[in-house]
Structures are given as structure tokens and as C-alpha cells.
Amino acid sequence: xxxxxxxxxxxxxxxxxxxxxxxxxxxxxxxxxxxxxxxxxxxxxxxxxxxxxxxxxxxxxxxxxxxxxxxxxxxxxxxxxxxxxxxxxxxxxxxxxxxxxxxxxxxxxxxxxxxxxxxxxxxxxxxxxxxxxxxxxxxxxxxxxxxxxxxxxxxxxxxxxxxxxxxxxxxxxxxxxxxxxxxxxxxxxxxxxxxxxxxxxxxxxxxxxxxxxxxxxxxxxxxxxxxxxxxxxxxxxxxxxxxxxxxxxxxxxxxxxxxxxxxxxxxxxxxxxxxxxxxxxxxxxxxxxxxxxxxxxxxxxxxxxxxxxxxxxxxxxxxxxxxxxxxxxxxxxxxxxxxxx
Amino acid sequence: xxxxxxxxxxxxxxxxxxxxxxxxxxxxxxxxxxxxxxxxxxxxxxxxxxxxxxxxxxxxxxxxxxxxxxxxxxxxxxxxxxxxxxxxxxxxxxxxxxxxxxxxxxxxxxxxxxxxxxxxxxxxxxxxxxxxxxxxxxxxxxxxxxxxxxxxxxxxxxxxxxxxxxxxxxxxxxxxxxxxxxxxxxxxxxxxxxxxxxxxxxxxxxxxxxx
Numbered sequence: 407x408x409x410x411x412x413x414x415x416x417x418x419x420x421x422x423x424x425x426x427x428x429x430x431x432x433x434x435x436x437x438x439x440x441x442x443x444x445x446x447x448x449x450x451x452x453x454x455x456x457x458x459x460x461x462x463x464x465x466x467x468x469x470x471x472x473x474x475x476x477x478x479x480x481x482x483x484x485x486x487x488x489x490x491x492x493x494x495x496x497x498x499x500x501x502x503x504x505x506x507x508x509x510x511x512x513x514x515x516x517x518x519x520x521x522x523x524x525x526x527x528x529x530x531x532x533x534x535x536x537x538x539x540x541x542x543x544x545x546x547x548x549x550x551x552x553x554x555x556x557x558x559x560x561x562x563x564x565x566x567x568x569x570x571x572x573x574x575x576x577x578x579x580x581x582x583x584x585x586x587x588x589x590x591x592x593x594x595x596x597x598x599x600x601x602x603x604x605x606x607x608x609x610x611x612x613x614x615x616x617x618x619x620x621x622x623x624x625x626x627x628x629x630x631x632x633x634x635x636x637x638x639x640x641x642x643x644x645x646x647x648x649x650x651x652x653x654x655x656x657x658x659x660x661x662x663x664x665x666x667x668x669x670x671x672x673x674x675x676x677x678x679x680x681x682x683x684x685x686x687x688x689x690x691x692x693x694x695x696x697x698x699x700x701x702x703x704x705x706x707x708x709x710x711x712x713x714x715x716x717x718x719x720x721x722x723x724x725x726x727x728x729x730x731x732x733x734x735x736x737x738x739x740x741x742x743x744x745x746x747x
Numbered sequence: 748x749x750x751x752x753x754x755x756x757x758x759x760x761x762x763x764x765x766x767x768x769x770x771x772x773x774x775x776x777x778x779x780x781x782x783x784x785x786x787x788x789x790x791x792x793x794x795x796x797x798x799x800x801x802x803x804x805x806x807x808x809x810x811x812x813x814x815x816x817x818x819x820x821x822x823x824x825x826x827x828x829x830x831x832x833x834x835x836x837x838x839x840x841x842x843x844x845x846x847x848x849x850x851x852x853x854x855x856x857x858x859x860x861x862x863x864x865x866x867x868x869x870x871x872x873x874x875x876x877x878x879x880x881x882x883x884x885x886x887x888x889x890x891x892x893x894x895x896x897x898x899x900x901x902x903x904x905x906x907x908x909x910x911x912x913x914x915x916x917x918x919x920x921x922x923x924x925x926x927x928x929x930x931x932x933x934x935x936x937x938x939x940x941x942x943x944x945x946x947x948x949x950x951x952x953x954x955x956x957x958x
Contacts, residue, residue, distance in 0.1 A: 568817040571848045743948040
């Protein structure tokens with residue numbers, strides 16, 4: 407045997423080895439890609455199912471509230487919930503709040519909307535358009551002709567808002583403006599009621615301030631009440647003051663709990679305010695979010711409320727909810743749904 | 748040692764021929780395996796392509812249906828071969844995700860499925876919307892909508908969903924397309940798939956006329 411012959415065998419063997427390993431690597435890569443695609447599909451299916459389950463858990467938490475006439479942040483359903491007790495090995499977070507903590511965009515007078523946006527602007531929120539124009543656009547979309555804002559020939563719907571996203575269709579409301587104002591607004595409210603009514607326990611300080619500033623009365627007294635409510639909320643959060651009860655919905659009770667003097671101006675303002683506040687919440691926002699994981703975080707936002715409680719009735723008027731036996735037995739229905747990142 | 752190497756006479760012709768023969772047989776064997784492997788892979792890919800296509804379509808439709816909104820100026824309307832709905836669509840750009848309320852239409856015509864997206868802002872302007880062909884060479888595309896009778900929990904699938912009923916609770920899409928199974932004779936098989944979509948915030952259609 408010679409050295410050169412030994413070399414040729416080695417060379418052939420090496421070539422074969424290279425060819426075979428190429429084949430193996432390409433098969434391996436392809437299989438990995440397929441497996442990954444399948445696992446993404448599986449994870450996304452699983453996440454969607456989990457979001458549905460989490461909303462059912464929220465429904466259960468809300469429905470097991472004992473005193474449903476008096477809703478406050480102390481109720482067991484309110485705030486964030488860890489779902490690890492319910493869904494094993496899953497780190498999902500559930501957040502529930504009530505829609506009555508927000509201003510009803512269909513029932514609020516244009517002035518309240520303007521005051522809300524101005525209050526938000528004072529608190530450091532920068533809008534694309536000025537608060538006056540925003541409020542005027544929203545009022546015009548509903549078919550009103552507000553006293554402020556510049557005139558326009560834009561197509562107006564002339565009907566109430568059916569979903570929150572519809573706000574973006576109003577003339578001056580940009581997507582950024584929508585992101586800024588949507589946490590303070592809702593399209594859902596108790597059926598049959600005409601007035602704007604917010605839950606005094608859950609409404610944010612800005613919402614209460616916007617309503618107080620829209621009442622008729624002198625500016626100094628309004629500012630005093632706003633400041634008193636703001637201090638009182640701070641105490642409630644710290645735990646040194648109790649949340650409002652139904653029996654507190656009287657002028658003298660509110661004034662005494664807020665430590666305000668019963669002057670004629672104050673009494674008149676609180677009397678007016680009582681028409682716009684309550685304690686009962688019927689519509690709830692549910693947010694479910696996946697906290698961690700290999701894939702992009704996934705979340706769903708839903709609004710739960712009484713069956714048939716959509717902003718604009720969609721069912722024929724003759725339809726009765728109570729009659730037939732196969733209607734949904736639970737009184738909370740999913741009214742809106744949005745999912746995404 | 749050096750002397751011995753330099754006086755090497757080299758390899759015989761017969762040795763070379765044998766080596767080439769062995770190599771040829773080996774290569775022929777490997778090549779056959781490789782070729783049949785590639786052919787099998789191509790066949791699987793031909794078969795799986797429509798499956799992936801429909802899976803991607805269904806994932807997209809489901810996502811859009813879940814993000815539908817109630818909007819009576821451009822309401823949900825459904826027929827056998829097309830359906831239109833208002834939804835919030837996400838559009839991704841370099842630094843942010845923006846949401847755009849849009850009217851979306853899926854329509855089956857001339858053996859293809861088309862999707863039209865049109866922003867709802869300034870909806871009544873002359874803007875035609877953006878139409879794209881999503882799947883071609885479809886044999887059929889049938890959409891059905893979930894209805895019920897108040898006396899029974901059973902779902903009845905119907906071919907239309909008139910405007911003014913809000914959003915449907917359920918949607919069923921059945922589509923069929925040709926799948927090429929043979930490479931040379933272009934032999935095709937009909938591939939049919941059905942998917943039901945559940946819409947959390949939708950409502951049932953009711954079959955009773957009196958209600």
C-alpha cells in the first residue's frame with residue numbers, strides 16, 4: 407500500500423461525510439422550524455382559551471358580591487387578582503374595575519367633557535387638539551351643536567356612541583387623544599337612566615372634579631369642594647376614612663364627612679352634585695394579561711354588563727329576556743371584547 | 748526511506764478503475780436516497796401549503812372577528828359568499844402599534860377570496876379602501892351564522908345575517924380548494940375544511956319571527 411492510495415480513500419470518505427451531514431443538518435433545521443410553528447400555534451390557542459376562562463372567573467367574582475347596591479374598591483371583585491389559584495402554572499393577571507367610575511360619553515353634557523379634558527391637561531396630559539375642540543367634536547358626533555369649538559362640515563353620526571373605539575371617528579379625536587381620554591370615559595350605563603351618574607367610591611378625582619366644575623355656583627366654593635374630595639380620597643386609600651355608603655347620599659352627610667361648612671353656596675353645590683353620583687355599579691371592565699412567557703404578552707379587555715345592556719339596543723323591542731328557558735341564566739353578558747398585545 | 752518513496756511506480760489502471768467503480772456505486776446509492784427524499788419533501792410541501800394557507804387565514808379572521816366593534820353606520824352584514832364588519836385593526840410600524848377602526852370585507856368571487864379594508868374615519872368619503880387577493884384557486888367558500896330557537900340550546904347555521912342584528916355570536920366558514928397530489932400528471936384532490944369562530948361579545952340570531 408502507498409500513501410497516496412490511503413489519501414484517496416480518506417478523501418472519498420470525507421466527501422461522503424460532508425454530504426451526509428449537510429442532509430442531516432437541513433432535515434434537522436426544517437423539523438425545528440415546523441416544531442416551532444406548531445408550538446406557536448399551540449401557545450396562541452392556549453392563550454385564547456385562557457383569556458376566555460379568566461373572564462369567566464371575573465364574572466364569578468363580580469356575581470358573588472354580596473352588597474351589589476354599594477360598590478367600592480373594598481369589594482372582593484375590585485382591583486387586581488392573581489390567577490395562579492385558578493389556573494395552574496399560569497402567570498395571568500386579572501384586573502377588574504367598574505365602568506361607573508368613568509364619565510358616560512353619551513350622557514355627559516359637552517361642558518362636563520370639556521372640563522374633564524381641561525382637568526386632564528392641567529394634570530400634565532398633552533393632547534393633539536385642545537380640550538375644547540375635543541369635547542366639541544364628541545358632542546357634534548352625537549348630533550349636538552355645542553356653544554364652543556370651531557364649526558365644521560364633517561360627517562356626523564347623530565347617534566350615541568356604541569363602542570369606545572368609535573370616539574376615534576369623531577373629527578378632532580386622534581388616536582393619541584383617544585389613548586389619553588379613554589381611561590376616563592365609557593359608553594355603558596344603567597338602562598333607562600338619562601342622567602350622567604358616576605360611582606362616588608370608584609370615580610377618579612379628575613372625574614369628580616370635572617363634574618363639580620360643571621355645576622352652577624361660584625368658582626371658589628367649587629375649588630374648595632374639589633380639594634376636599636381629593637383629600638378625602640387620599641384618606642380612603644390610606645384606610646383612615648371609610649368609603650361612601652348609600653346612607654351618605656345626603657347633603658348634610660357629605661358636607662360633614664368632608665368637613666365643609668354648610669354655607670348656602672356649599673349646600674347648593676352638593677345638592678346639584680347628588681344628581682350625578684351614586685354607589686351602584688352594573689358594568690365592569692375586565693382586563694386579563696399574561697405576565698411572562700417566551701412569546702409576546704397577550705391581553706384581552708372585556709366589558710361585562712347586564713344582558714341586552716349594549717349602548718344601543720340591538721334586539722327587537724318585543725324580545726323578552728326572562729321568558730324562554732334557554733336564555734343565558736347569568737345576568738352578566740360580554741358586551742365588548744378586544745384582544746391584542 | 749526518501750529513495751523508496753521517489754521510486755514509487757504509482758497506481759495501476761485497474762486499481763483506479765475499481766476505485767472509480769466503487770465510488771460510482773456509492774454515489775448512485777446516495778443520490779437515489781437523496782432524490783427520493785427531496786421528492787417526498789416536495790410532495791409534503793405541496794400538500795401542506797394549502798393547509799398552512801388556510802390556517803393562516805383562519806388565524807387572521809379569528810383575530811379580526813374578536814376585535815369587532817358595534818357600529819351601526821357600517822354594521823355587520825353577512826351573506827353566503829361574503830361578510831362585512833366593523834373592527835379595530837392593528838397596524839405595526841417601526842416604533843409603535845396603532846389601532847385603526849376599519850370596515851373589513853371578505854368576499855369570494857371568481858374562485859378567489861378578497862379582503863377589503865377601509866378606515867371608518869371619513870367612511871363616507873370617496874376612499875375605495877384597500878382590496879387584496881388572499882387565496883386564489885378556491886373551489887368554494889361558504890359563510891354561515893349562528894342562530895337559535897328560544898326553545899332549544901341547539902345552534903342552527905343560516906346563510907345570512909342582515910344588518911341591524913348586532914354582531915353574531917358564531918360564524919362558520921367552510922372552504923375547499925384543490926390540492927396537487929401528483930407532480931407529473933397534475934393530479935388534484937379536493938381539500939375541504941370547516942372552522943367555527945366564537946365571538947365573545949356577539950349575540951345569537953333568533954329564528955322565531957314573532958320575537
